[in-house]
Amino acid sequence: MRIYINDQEKDTQCQTLNELLTSENIETKGIAVAANNKLVPKAEWGNFALKENDKLIIIKAACGG
Template identity: 35%
Template sequence: MTVFINSEATDVASSFKVEDLLEQFHLAQVKGLAIAVNDMVLPKSEWQNHVFEENDHVTLIRASQGG
């Protein structure tokens, strides 16, 4: 199936979960990460069980220090 990750179409397995996404993008150990699905922030408490659906739009946001 296709999901859009940061606006880029990506083919993934039909059972693609957040943990798969984090592994694929080497983000499993990254702190300060937020994930939005279809413009709604996905609470970290739901990451373990969330399965993406066809044509979901996923936005990965990483906090950074700035000034």
């Protein structure tokens, strides 16, 4: 299926958000994920089913000021 990660098109066979993050080697500590402009709580990543043309935004927290 085709999804978009931070506006980059990606083909994947992953079924859940957690599977996708693992397959893409994305470090999950300190990140937030929104799917189709809605925040997905970390506790739901394993159950969040990906769908064709989902638009994911992944942001990483950074220290500083």
